Amino acid sequence: MRFTVNSSQAVVWLLALFPGVMAFGFLSAPDFDNPSAVLNTLGRLTGIWGMALLLIAAALCCRVPGFDRPFGGLTKLWKLHHRLGAVAFLLLLSHPLLLAFSAAGTSLSAAVGTLFSARPAVIWGWVALLALMIFMAPSFRFFGEPEYQRWKHLHRLAGITVVLGLVHTLLLSRTLPGVWGPAVWGLWAALAIGAIGYRWGFSRWHGRLPYRVVAIDRPARNVVELALEPQAQVLCYEPGQFVYLTPYDTQLPVGRGEEHPYTVSSAPDETGLRIAIKNLGDASRALQTVRLDSEVRIEGPYGCFFPSPDAPPEPELWIAGGIGITPFLSRLRHCARRGQVLRIHLIYCVQDETRVLFEEELAQLMAQLPESRVTLHFFYREGPLRGEFIEHACPDAARRSAYLCGPLPLIERASTALQALGVPQKRIVTEEFVLL
C-alpha cells in the first residue's frame, strides 16, 4: 500500500516537473553567458515549472471516485494537490521578478518595462497571477481561517487561472522549441481542463446519486444518523469510506444544495446508506433538522481508511475521537453482518460519559468479538491522550496496526505517542477532519 502511495506521488511529481526538465535540455551556452542571461533562463524555467505544476495540481482535483485510492485516500490526494499548488505559487511569484532582475542588467527602465509591458502576453500573465493570488490567499490562510463555502467558491477561480496562464504561455510560444511546445502544453492542459470539466460539469449532473431520507436517529443531542434509501443507482462502498452529501430539503435554514463530506456509518451490504453527522458547522448544524422524505444527493465513495477490510483478522488498534467513531462503526457493522472475526482494541476518546456515541450498539457489536475490547478515554478525567494510557489499555500496541480517526490534534497526539511506543509510521493509518 505504502509502495503504491509513494509511486503514485512520484509519478505525479515527474509529470509536473517534465516540461521544465525538457526545457532545461534545450538550453545552450548563451543562456548561461552572464548573470543577466542566467537570471533570464531561471525566470523562464520557473515560469515553465510553475505552469506545469499548476496544471497537474488542477488535474488532481477531478475527484473521480476510486482515483484517490492509489494515493492513500482523498485527504492524502488533497495534501499532494495542496503541496503542488504551493510550490507552483512560489515558482510563479519568482518568474516575473527573475525576468525583471535579468533586464535590470541593461537598465532600471528595462526592468520595469519587463514587468509592466503593454504586450498582450504580459497583460495575460499579470491577470493570471493576480487571480492566482486571490484564490490562493484563503487556501494558505493569508487573512485568517476562511469560511468553508467562501473558500470553496474562491477556489473555483483556480480553474480560470489555469486557462489565463495557458493563454500567457501560448502567446509567448517560447517555452519549448518546435512542436514540443504545443504537444506538451496541449497534453498537460487537456489533463487539467478535463479534470476541471469533470468536476464542474459531469460530476455535478451525473456523478451525484439521488437518495431519500427514510429515517432519522439521534444518538446524541448534537448528532443525527440519517438512513437514506437509493432512488436510482445504489452506491457501492467499503467500510471506512466517506461521501459528499448534498441536501435539497427546502426548509433547511442554510446549506441547501451545498455538498459536504461525511463518513458512511452503515455496512456496505445494507440496502440503504447510513450517515452520522455531528453538529460541527453551519451546514452540519442545519442538517440536524433535515426532514424525513427529503431528497439528498450522494457523490463518492472516497478514501481507503481500511486498505483491505475483508482480509484475515490481524491485531489492530483503533483510536477514535468523538464522531470519528463512524468508520469503525461501519466496519463493526459490516463484520457483524458477515460473521467475520476481528481482533481489535478500540480506544474511544470523548469529553465525558454523555458524549459516547452509539454506546449500546458498540457494546453489542464488541460482545460478538471475544478477542476484542473497548477502552473509553474521557478528556475531563484523563486529559489529552498519552502514550502511557495507550500502553496501559493495550500492552501489545507496538505489534498492532493502528487506525486513527478524529479531530486533528487527537490524531497528531496519538500518532506521536504510538511512534514513541514503537509502532512504525507505515503501520499508522489516519483519517483527519480537515477542509476538503
Next chain:
Amino acid sequence: MKKTVFAAFIAFWSSVGTLLALFALTPTVTLAEGETEYSLEDVAGHDSLEDCWMAIRGKVYNFTDYIPKHPAPPMVIEPWCGREATEGMTTKGYGRDHSPAAWESMGAYQVGILSSKP
C-alpha cells in the same frame, strides 16, 4: 508551508514596489543634442555581417560588434543589415516583438539618427 507561501507573497510585492520606487526616483537621462544624421543611402553602405548598420524607428545603429552576442544565429540578422529594420525588431520568431530589455540594450549601439531627407 503556509508561512513560507505568505512570506513569498510579501517578498514579491516588496520587490515589485522597490523596483517601481527606484524607477520613479531615478532622474531620466536626456539624450545629447546634435546627433549625426544618416540617410538610408548611408545605412545601405553597411550591409554585411562584418559591417552591419540598421535604421530602427528613426535611429541608426551599428550592430557589427553585437552580432556574435545575439541569441539567434547571424544568418537571421544578415538580411536586415543596411536597411530600415524596425519590422525585423517587431517580428522575431512567430511575429513577436523583441523584449523591452532588447529594445533598451540597443541604445549602446546607436551611432546617430535617420535623416528626414530622402
